[in-house]
Amino acid sequence: xxxxxxxxxxxxxxxxxxxxxxxAGGAKxxxxxxxxxxxxxxxxxxxxxxxxxxxxxxFDLNGVQGPFYWEIDSANPEETYYIFVNDADGNLIxxxxxxxxxxxxxxxxxxxxxxxxxxxxxxxQFIDHIDDTASPIGAGNLVIAPSNHKxxxxxxxxxxxxxxxxxxxxxxxxxxxxxxTDQITFPLFPLATAPLTGDVTPVDYxxxxxxxTNPGETYKAFQFPITQKIKNLSNQxxxxxxxxxxxxxxxxxxxYVRQYFGSGTAASAEVRTSIGTMALxxxxxxxxxxxxxxxxxxxxxxxxxxxxxxxxxxxxxxMPLNVAxxxxxxxxxxxxxxxxxxxxxxxxxxxxxxxxxxxxxxxRTSLSSAAPQGWVAMNDGSIGEVGSGATNRANKDTxxxxxxxxxxxxxxxxxxxxxxxxxxxxxxxxxxxxxxxKTLTLPRNLGMALAGAGNGSGFTARxxxxxxxxxxxxxxxxxxxxxxxxxxxxxxxxxxxxAGGGAVxxxxxxxxxxxxxxxxxxxxxxxxxxxQPTSFFNVFIKL
Numbered sequence: 216x217x218x219x220x221x222x223x224x225x226x227x228x229x230x231x232x233x234x235x236x237x238x239a240g241g242a243k244x245x246x247x248x249x250x251x252x253x254x255x256x257x258x259x260x261x262x263x264x265x266x267x268x269x270x271x272x273x274f275d276l277n278g279v280q281g282p283f284y285w286e287i288d289s290a291n292p293e294e295t296y297y298i299f300v301n302d303a304d305g306n307l308i309x310x311x312x313x314x315x316x317x318x319x320x321x322x323x324x325x326x327x328x329x330x331x332x333x334x335x336x337x338x339x340q341f342i343d344h345i346d347d348t349a350s351p352i353g354a355g356n357l358v359i360a361p362s363n364h365k366x367x368x369x370x371x372x373x374x375x376x377x378x379x380x381x382x383x384x385x386x387x388x389x390x391x392x393x394x395x396t397d398q399i400t401f402p403l404f405p406l407a408t409a410p411l412t413g414d415v416t417p418v419d420y421x422x423x424x425x426x427x428t429n430p431g432e433t434y435k436a437f438q439f440p441i442t443q444k445i446k447n448l449s450n451q452x453x454x455x456x457x458x459x460x461x462x463x464x465x466x467x468x469x470x471y472v473r474q475y476f477g478s479g480t481a482a483s484a485e486v487r488t489s490i491g492t493m494a495l496x497x498x499x500x501x502x503x504x505x506x507x508x509x510x511x512x513x514x515x516x517x518x519x520x521x522x523x524x525x526x527x528x529x530x531x532x533x534m535p536l537n538v539a540x541x542x543x544x545x546x547x548x549x550x551x552x553x554x555x556x557x558x559x560x561x562x563x564x565x566x567x568x569x570x571x572x573x574x575x576x577x578x579r580t581s582l583s584s585a586a587p588q589g590w591v592a593m594n595d596g597s598i599g600e601v602g603s604g605a606t607n608r609a610n611k612d613t614x615x616x617x618x619x620x621x622x623x624x625x626x627x628x629x630x631x632x633x634x635x636x637x638x639x640x641x642x643x644x645x646x647x648x649x650x651x652x653k654t655l656t657l658p659r660n661l662g663m664a665l666a667g668a669g670n671g672s673g674f675t676a677r678x679x680x681x682x683x684x685x686x687x688x689x690x691x692x693x694x695x696x697x698x699x700x701x702x703x704x705x706x707x708x709x710x711x712x713x714a715g716g717g718a719v720x721x722x723x724x725x726x727x728x729x730x731x732x733x734x735x736x737x738x739x740x741x742x743x744x745x746x747q748p749t750s751f752f753n754v755f756i757k758l
Contacts, residue, residue, distance in 0.1 A: 228281030231274050233302050238278035241303030243271035245553060249295040249313050253452050253552045256296055259284040271301075285316040305503060305555055332556050334548040336439045336530065337362045337569045338386065340417045340561070341545075347401050356381035357388040359399070359421075359437065361570040366443030368478065368525040368642075369575050369619050379434050379487050382475050382527060384574070389531075390435040397425040410499040411458050411546070415560040420458075420545035428537045436471070436531035439547060445474055445526040449511040452553050455504045455530060459544040461495045466535045466542065468493045470504055473529040479517035479646060482526070495542065505553045525615065573757045575615045578665070580752040590755040591616075593660040597632070603652040608758075616758050617655050621645040624680035630656050658682065660754050664747070687744050 233239040246268075248256045257267040262284055274280040288294050299310035344360040364384030380389025388399065401419045409416045421437075442448060455470050470490050476482040491504035508528070517524040530549055534542060548559055573579070578593070586592045591607045598613040599605035605613070620629050622640050632654045636644040648655075658680035670676035 227283065228279060229274075229283065231278045231280075231300055231308065233278075233308055234306070238276075239274060239300075239302050239308060240276035240278055242274040242278060242300055242308065243303075243305075244274065244280070244298060244300045245271045247297045247299075249297045250293065252297045256294075257286065258296075259286070285314075287315070301555075307555065332550060332554065332559075334550065334559060334561075335363075335441050336547050336549050338566045339546050339548055340566065341386065341401065341419075341421060342563055342566055343570065344401055344421075345399070354388075355390050355393060357399075359386040359388055362386045363440040363442070363569070364574050365572070366525075366615070367440055367527055368615050377475060377485050379471075379473055379485065379531065380436065380438060382478075382525075382529070384440055386440075387438045388436075389438050391433045392429055392431045394427075394429045394431065395425055395435075396427040397423065399423055410460075411501070412499070413557050414458070414501065414546070415558060417545055420543055423534055423540070423542045423544075425534065425538075425540050428539065430537055432536040434531075434533065435536060436533040437547075438473070439530045439532075439549070441528045441530060441549060443525070443527045445476060445514075445516070445528050446511055448508045448528055451508050451551065453506060453508060454550045454552065454554055455490060455506070455548070456501060456550070456555070456559075457493070457532065457544055457547040458499055458501050459493060459495050459542065460499045461497060461543065462541040463497070464540065466495055466538065466540045468495060468535070468542070468544075469533045471531040471533060472506065472508060473531050474509060474511065475527050475529065476511075476514055477517040477524055477526040478642060479524075479650070481515050482517055483514040487531070499543075501557075503555045524611065575757055576619045577757040579755050579757075581755060582752060584753065586755045589758050591657075591758060593657050593754040593756050595657065595659050595661050597654040597656045599632075599654040600649055600652055603632075603654050605654045607657065609654075612758055614649055616756065617649050618642060618645040620655060620657070620680070621648070624658060625678060628658050628678065628680035628682060657756065659684075662686075662751070664749055665754075686746055690743055 229244075231239040231242040231244070233242070246256055246258050248254045255270045257270065258272065260266040260268055260282070264284065264286060268283070272280055272283075285296065286294075296314040297310070297312050298314050300308045302308055338360055341360040345358070362385045367382075367384040369383060380391070381387065400422045402422055403419045404410065404416055411417075423437075457470075459468065469492050471487050472490055474486045474488075476485060486509060488506075488509050490506035491502075493502040493504075516526045530547070532544070532547060534540065546559065550556065579590070591598060591613070594607065596607035597605045598608050598617055600611055600613070601609055603609050621631070621635075622642060622645060626635050626639055631639075631648055633651075635653075636647050638644065659682040663682055663684075666677070668677050668679040668681065
């Protein structure tokens with residue numbers, strides 16, 4: 216027989232002392248499952264377990280609160296508590312894992328808790344960023360620096376414009392109007408200063424300046440891709456952190472979580488939810504915003520069977536709308552759980568290991584006969600949806616590559632079975648043709664050398680994905696340079712000239728192309744190879 220009981224710990228009322236040795240008035244105690252430290256586990260006000268305390272539990276001005284009745288389940292003795300206490304300003308005072316009021320599960324003594332801290336915003340130092348004097352004027356979608364990209368639909372010739380800006384990989388600056396006068400630069404932190412007190416100060420920071428106002432602004436934000444597949448973090452508690460300041464006028468920034476449900480026609484409308492505000496001053500300050508990612512229950516992704524499931528989660532840091540401002544910020548970070556880590560540092564090699572991973576449409580050569588997982592062979596075959604009959608890969612995970620080629624390469628060099636839906640180069644028609652089960656033939660590669668598309672000086676302009684197929688060419692008279700022939704040994708005779716105006720005497724010289732006569736001994740022309748010395752490998756393209 217199993218029982219669930221609610222027990223008082225040895226101290227029914229708790230007194231919290233802050234890090235300065237004083238009563239921690241307004242302290243917050245969070246109670247979580249020890250087996251899942253982001254999931255709340257209730258503590259109760261009564262022995263019957265019917266009145267749960269709010270989570271976190273707020274202590275009074277004297278640092279006192281209680282009584283606390285802790286849940287004990289005899290059938291699941293491993294279901295203990297993880298507890299951490301922050302002061303009124305959100306600074307961690309202490310934490311304890313595997314706590315049980317009976318004492319059998321731990322408690323007491325010194326406890327060291329390991330928390331895996333992962334920042335889900337890749338490249339939060341903006342390495343390999345745009346030019347220092349880049350101006351977003353005239354651009355509603357400006358790529359600031361490389362970042363997360365796995366599974367995100369690449370930037371397209373005709374990108375999908377969502378309600379709150381362009382979606383896709385990398386850190387971007389997105390806005391709905393280009394009427395403002397604004398600029399983005401990357402000033403250096405002076406070597407003799409370390410303004411990010413308690414943290415690691417990076418090399419430079421991002422400065423956003425806006426000198427005009429525009430009543431038509433509805434969004435203007437720096438956008439950070441978090442993860443493709445929106446369900447992953449649904450209902451999870453997370454914490455957004457950023458260092459920020461202003462040069463003069465105080466302003467308030469708002470951070471948002473943006474849930475994009477995909478580009479398919481059946482996708483739910485995207486949701487943009489505020490996760491908190493930050494009042495900036497001229498002093499560099501770290502801001503922590505804890506929030507719960509909105510539930511995605513009841514939402515729809517992509518099309519039927521989620522064929523075009525390019526849904527994704529983003530964080531947006533919105534700049535002040537319709538006001539002049541001069542905002543500085545650096546090191547945006549997103550952590551799983553309600554935590555506030557002070558120190559965060561990644562060297563450039565760590566950041567680059569993510570930035571430089573292969574992207575959709577990248578090509579690699581190999582002596583391997585089989586394509587690695589996540590790649591397909593460029594063997595002049597086709598890709599498409601499940602049931603499409605594609606010869607290389609028929610699966611919904613080909614959509615990102617399908618749409619990339621569809622919008623960037625003409626039907627001449629990447630034909631779609633049954634013809635493309637007009638105009639044949641947009642994301643909208645790519646979705647329609649993919650869902651309809653039409654296959655797309657990859658640009659031809661077998662037996663061909665790779666060359667750069669474009670119009671090189673002195674060369675013929677070549678379109679993206681274009682190919683030429685001739686290995687040999689037949690030489691004609693027009694191909695030959697002027698030259699002379701030696702007399703044929705022992706030859707003597709006459710050849711009738713082209714004009715037919717009489718015979719020309721000679722000793723084996725051909726003075727003009729013969730049109731008649733019994734000349735024999737000539738062979739038919741043959742093709743001349745035009746292949747340069749080449750080494751051949753298998754070629755694969757990234758999905």
